[in-house]
Amino acid sequence: MPEQRSPIAVQFGRNLARIRKQAGHSQEALAVMASLHRTEIGLLERGERVPRIDTAIKLASALGIEANELVKDIEWMPGSVERGGFAVGRER
Amino acid sequence: MPEQRSPIAVQFGRNLARIRKQAGHSQEALAVMASLHRTEIGLLERGERVPRIDTAIKLASALGIEANELVKDIEWMPGSVERGGFAVGRER
Numbered sequence A, B: 001m002p003e004q005r006s007p008i009a010v011q012f013g014r015n016l017a018r019i020r021k022q023a024g025h026s027q028e029a030l031a032v033m034a035s036l037h038r039t040e041i042g043l044l045e046r047g048e049r050v051p052r053i054d055t056a057i058k059l060a061s062a063l064g065i066e067a068n069e070l071v072k073d074i075e076w077m078p079g080s081v082e083r084g085g086f087a088v089g090r091e092r
Helices: A007-023 A025-034 A038-045 A053-063 B006-024 B027-034 B038-045 B052-062
Strands: none
Touching: A007 A038, A007 A053, A007 B052, A025 A038, A025 A053, A025 B052, A038 A053, A053 B006, A053 B052, B006 B052, B027 B038, B027 B052, B038 B052
């Protein structure tokens, strides 16, 4: 269902396809090395699924790279937390 | 459901709890920074859920670390693929 494509899945898929091709592996070969179904490699490369970390780790190990490489250019801007506090007698 | 705890979820949870405490954040504060529900931080730290990569990326960014740190000590031994080929006239 292409409607469900998230930017995260799309970027992961781009990274995966690029690195797989650079390594010279077919989707089928990568599927065997990572113990995934070959259709899952296709789904991931097309950005149709956001994988769990275990899937990302399997793919990274099979490709001989660190997991970070697969999530390259996916960034999160964290929020911030600041507790409120009384300010008694503070000068104005 | 503790029955579903996988070794991957357990190790991820250990890594997450250790790094969060080192950073001096409560589960609640981390939840705000990562835009996750605070109960999810608890589930993850107890190893009751294998997160998707987007969750791991949010947590890593909120903690100021690389995603690799959260998957430390989770390893995959890739299989191997070797195509068969004819060997015509090969010496015995």
